[in-house]
Amino acid sequence: MVTAVTNTEPRRRNRRGEGGKLREEIIAAAVALLDEGGDERAVTLRSVARKAGIAAPSIYAHFADQPSIMLAVVQREMDALAVALREADENAGPDARRRLFAVCTTYLDFARVHPQRYRIMFGGLWTPSVDDTSITDADLDSLGAEALTLLADVLGACVDQGIAHGSDDLYGDAVALWLGLHGLAHQRAVVRKMPGPADVGERLITALAHLK
Amino acid sequence: MVTAVTNTEPRRRNRRGEGGKLREEIIAAAVALLDEGGDERAVTLRSVARKAGIAAPSIYAHFADQPSIMLAVVQREMDALAVALREADENAGPDARRRLFAVCTTYLDFARVHPQRYRIMFGGLWTPSVDDTSITDADLDSLGAEALTLLADVLGACVDQGIAHGSDDLYGDAVALWLGLHGLAHQRAVVRKMPGPADVGERLITALAHLK
DNA sequence: CCTTTCACTTACAGCCGTTAGCTTATGGCT
DNA sequence: AGCCATAAGCTAACGGCTGTAAGTGAAAGG
Numbered sequence: 001m002v003t004a005v006t007n008t009e010p011r012r013r014n015r016r017g018e019g020g021k022l023r024e025e026i027i028a029a030a031v032a033l034l035d036e037g038g039d040e041r042a043v044t045l046r047s048v049a050r051k052a053g054i055a056a057p058s059i060y061a062h063f064a065d066q067p068s069i070m071l072a073v074v075q076r077e078m079d080a081l082a083v084a085l086r087e088a089d090e091n092a093g094p095d096a097r098r099r100l101f102a103v104c105t106t107y108l109d110f111a112r113v114h115p116q117r118y119r120i121m122f123g124g125l126w127t128p129s130v131d132d133t134s135i136t137d138a139d140l141d142s143l144g145a146e147a148l149t150l151l152a153d154v155l156g157a158c159v160d161q162g163i164a165h166g167s168d169d170l171y172g173d174a175v176a177l178w179l180g181l182h183g184l185a186h187q188r189a190v191v192r193k194m195p196g197p198a199d200v201g202e203r204l205i206t207a208l209a210h211l212k
Numbered sequence: 213m214v215t216a217v218t219n220t221e222p223r224r225r226n227r228r229g230e231g232g233k234l235r236e237e238i239i240a241a242a243v244a245l246l247d248e249g250g251d252e253r254a255v256t257l258r259s260v261a262r263k264a265g266i267a268a269p270s271i272y273a274h275f276a277d278q279p280s281i282m283l284a285v286v287q288r289e290m291d292a293l294a295v296a297l298r299e300a301d302e303n304a305g306p307d308a309r310r311r312l313f314a315v316c317t318t319y320l321d322f323a324r325v326h327p328q329r330y331r332i333m334f335g336g337l338w339t340p341s342v343d344d345t346s347i348t349d350a351d352l353d354s355l356g357a358e359a360l361t362l363l364a365d366v367l368g369a370c371v372d373q374g375i376a377h378g379s380d381d382l383y384g385d386a387v388a389l390w391l392g393l394h395g396l397a398h399q400r401a402v403v404r405k406m407p408g409p410a411d412v413g414e415r416l417i418t419a420l421a422h423l424k
Numbered sequence: 425c426c427t428t429t430c431a432c433t434t435a436c437a438g439c440c441g442t443t444a445g446c447t448t449a450t451g452g453c454t
Numbered sequence: 455a456g457c458c459a460t461a462a463g464c465t466a467a468c469g470g471c472t473g474t475a476a477g478t479g480a481a482a483g484g
Binding site: 039040041119122123124125144145148169171172173175176178179180181182183184186187189190191195196197199200203204207208210 | 357391402
């Protein structure tokens with residue numbers, strides 16, 4: 001599967017005010033390349049340009065350099081994940097156990113449905129160049145803080161409803177729970193077949209949330 | 213820091229029967245490149261050759277192609293990790309809690325001391341080419357099975373000594389514990405600074421081993 | 425001395441990121 | 455309707471790095 005470089009149409013140029021649309025198309029092209037199963041080395045400036053149907057230098061109107069593309073992809077997917085988690089929590093109703101499993105399952109599903117995206121988001125390869133729109137600390141903390149606060153919140157609800165053993169450090173428990181989820185999510189995103197029982201996810205959640 | 217391409221000595225050629233020595237030197241050079249902090253993209257066939265002080269094509273006498281080098285590195289480090297884990301277990305004495313924490317701490321320490329090595333071992337980027345000495349399933353299961361059996365063994369000892377709650381599936385619990393450790397180890401290997409409390413490792417171990 | 429092992433030099437073709445300068449469609453203005 | 459400034463994207467080209475192939479030299483040791 002080479003996904004056809006054959007560009008049937010030479011792509012209609014964007015209209016006057018809508019030059020910025022191309023930026024989104026570039027990010028989408030990069031994500032598409034990832035999803036096609038090739039690893040992140042397949043996402044080069046030139047391959048992205050080909051996928052988007054534009055000439056390579058046209059990217060420089062929207063991104064400073066190649067790493068910036070990857071950075072934008074990570075940012076977009078981080079936001080998408082955060083939104084999905086909040087949504088899952090809100091749609092789960094008032095029951096704390098339901099909320100907990102909804103959030104955790106949504107997290108795990110993201111990694112399973114988009115393994116390549118998950119890999120670049122948390123695989124730590126989007127270059128720690130400390131310049132321009134740098135993420136690295138601030139933005140990882142952004143999702144970090146956001147998702148972890150959500151998790152701590154749900155854990156607190158579990159304690160309040162009496163289905164989990166309390167703790168003096170809810171945030172620390174949230175971090176531990178997230179680390180467990182991350183371990184499973186990352187491993188699933190990396191290998192073809194996971195060892196161990198199918199319900200290992202539930203075991204992780206049950207143990208790390210101290211459910212009774 | 214460019215680590216000096218300046219090869220003072222042109223490197224003494226190996227003696228008659230010892231041609232195979234170069235193979236080890238090549239692997240060591242690749243590992244050295246990793247440890248220098250550059251990511252795995254810095255480990256190219258040519259850079260490895262430069263680091264080892266040999267000409268690039270000389271590698272082909274010992275490795276079929278570039279991915280094979282990475283593969284050999286992963287194999288070597290997998291073995292080293294397995295040995296370290298067994299050693300830690302044997303040196304921990306008979307106390308089950310000590311054994312458990314010795315093994316887990318050793319695992320976590322490996323990832324902290326050699327983050328780049330850990331990343332390529334479990335980051336799933338050493339190309340899933342299904343040919344020649346392929347690892348991918350067999351050899352990951354090798355460490356997988358080995359380390360997981362060890363963990364299950366230690367967990368069983370914890371139950372026997374009455375310091376942990378029993379379970380009907382010890383191997384499943386071992387997998388869950390390993391996933392937690394992996395989550396922490398990988399995250400530490402990837403980001404500069406981890407959120408959360410310092411004792412998060414002990415929390416993971418305590419919760420996932422069902423310690424009382 | 426002469427064979428065999430070990431490693432080297434040279435070279436090719438392909439991809440990469442990036443710079444410089446050019447073309448073309450768009451849409452407001454006269 | 456016609457002009458024409460400008461936004462939007464293109465072509466050509468550079469230097470550098472990559473993996474790999476083909477053929478060459480030198481040292482070791484029987």
